[in-house]
Amino acid sequence: MGEAEQVDIVVIGLGVGGEEAAGRLAGAGLSVIGVEHTLVGGECPYWGCIPTKMMIRAGNALAEARRVPGIAGASQVQPDWAPVARRIREEATDTWDDKVAVDRFTGKGGRFVRGRAAITGPGRVRVGEQEFLARRGIVVATGTAAVIPAIDGLAGTPFWTNREAVEAQTLPATMLVLGGGAIGLELSQAMARFGVDITIIEGGDRVLAMEEPESSETVAAALAEDGITTRTGVRAQRVDHSGDLFSLTLSDGSTVAGERLLVATGRAARLDGLGLDTVGLDPSARFLTTDEWMRAGDKIWAVGDVTGNGAFTHMAMYEADVAVRDILGQGGPPAAYHARPRVTFTDPEIGAVGLTEKQAREAGIDVRVGYSSLPSSSRGFIHGPGNAGFIKLIADRSRGLLVGATSAGPSGGEVLGALSVAVTTAVPIAALQGTIWAYPTFHRAIGDAMRQL
């Protein structure tokens, strides 16, 4: 190996967070090496947010068409996965080709290196035979990968993760889904609407367990309406695969079978083989923890899923912005996590920001809860079929502020916008109560819940 080439910054992993950081730093005139071993853009555009939301858009169109009887006449729908698979190939992923994204980065002045990067010492990064010495430092943005649980018989079977599910050109007749979190629920509902007979196996006692119990109940009811069977409180103990069939033996002794098995049991930071020990960081840690400027160590920043602060594209972009401002010495606010927004794109959508009621109580906050049901609001009543949802507000009574909120319903993720601003910027509840909420909108239900605070 020759002498290390000196540059300003090396960014490891060009997913959402790394691409944003590398592009901005290159655009600011620094010499930036961006390293990516798979596709520039990462999980979100190729196997995550964008293609899965295309599936959901298609599934929701079918569901809306099926709601025509009773409110607008008769309807008949004939689901066909081919247009979905085609859109994913032609519009979302360029059939998993990142040329456009690579050009976007190099167009900003960055230098792209395809390969697997490892840190070899302070400021030093190796990619194959090349070694770089980053004067200003290293940004780690290596994201997360699907966790595959150690279930007897699972390894070696042709199970799916989100990647194979997104790449599917045809759908199975039956599918088993391990895990009732965001990935399991979104993919299950979209595919069920195309006629796939789905059984979700969730080890915990409710689906979408990180959100409010009311959110779990609302989603569980919606899944049941789509014909999905949800088994909670049971775990898979054994997987058998023969012919075209997966068979799972569950912890209660029962068995379930399906043509496909989707594993959606969570995600883990990609830290393996990264050489963290060469810079004094713990290679066995679950995530790369940082300070409020995204600094994980001396001249090392970490952004996105790998930090464990919330595996969402908007969090990766947010953290990339904080790190870039720190590296460029531009100042501005450091990272704050009191108002993390998230939306699970089931129908109804479950939007949430900040703390849940349980989290707020555990934090010792003087909690007051406001709740309103969407079907009993004017807009929910008008909407009719598909109007399930609610607004739940978590207030800190002593400070007179909202510390969390959930907005579930049609466009629940959009309604969340107002609540996100309120929690982020600490709008006094008195001011929120004086707000005029347009009639008859879904977001007017916020006003109804607000009156209980």
Ligand SMILES: Cc1cc2nc3c(=O)[nH]c(=O)nc-3n(C[C@H](O)[C@H](O)[C@H](O)COP(=O)(O)OP(=O)(O)OC[C@H]3O[C@@H](n4cnc5c(N)ncnc54)[C@H](O)[C@@H]3O)c2cc1C
């Ligand atoms: C099915 C699914 C649906 C999702 N839907 C949403 C959604 O609707 N909204 C939302 O906000 N979020 C969603 N997410 C989450 C979102 O995709 C992630 O939060 C986001 O991609 C994180 O960006 P990142 O840059 O941290 O990581 P990633 O996108 O994972 O990118 C990390 C990159 O680093 C590369 N890499 C890793 N190690 C190395 C190495 N040693 N050398 C070189 N390259 C390396 C990887 O190949 C990868 O491209 C979804 C995720 C999944 C799986």
Ligand SMILES: NC(=O)c1ccc[n+]([C@@H]2O[C@H](COP(=O)([O-])OP(=O)(O)OC[C@H]3O[C@@H](n4cnc5c(N)ncnc54)[C@H](O)[C@@H]3O)[C@@H](O)[C@H]2O)c1
């Ligand atoms: N709309 C969005 O923004 C969106 C969509 C998809 C994914 N994501 C991101 O990706 C992350 C990962 O999603 P995910 O759904 O894989 O993980 P998750 O952590 O949200 O849910 C995993 C679920 O699997 C269950 N589980 C774990 N092991 C199990 C086992 N052996 N048997 C049965 N159940 C088991 C857990 O109890 C949990 O409920 C999300 O937390 C989110 O940050 C976001």
